[in-house]
Amino acid sequence: MSKKVFTEEEMEMLRNNPYTYSVTPSTLYFTKEFKELFWQEYQKGEVPRQILSKYGYPAEVLGKKRIWGIAHNIKDQYYSEEGLREGFLKRGASVESNHEIQETVRRLQREVRQLRQEIEGIKKTTS
Secondary structure (H helix, E strand, O other): OOOOOOOHHHHHHHHOOOOEEEEOOOOEEEOHHHHHHHHHHHHOOOOHHHHHHHOOOOHHHHOHHHHHHHHHHHHHHHHOOOOOOOOOOOOOOOHHHHHHHHHHHHHHHHHHHHHHHHHHHHHHHHO
16 A cells, blocks of 8 residues: 555644544545535536645645545545545444434533533532
């Protein structure tokens, strides 16, 4: 695998881009919003390298193979049953399991908010 590995500085620059979902030394994940923008421009005949550059992803940081792979992956996602999605789904994970995870996160966030309110109430009554 001759894919370019990102340096710490490159990863920091990529993380600061609002269209980056996440980044590791070997992989860059995009937001759904970026994938939609990319696809619209790609359909109009724009070259992937230019689209990526326009949205703050320099070709010299990404490398030729990764640029080709990004275009290929976005195209595959667009035509898949699930369509374009935020970040990524692990192989074998279903959209349903992704939705279940999101719902669990929402439920836990509500629970944390409720517990914090209870703690604040206890603090007020003991002071």
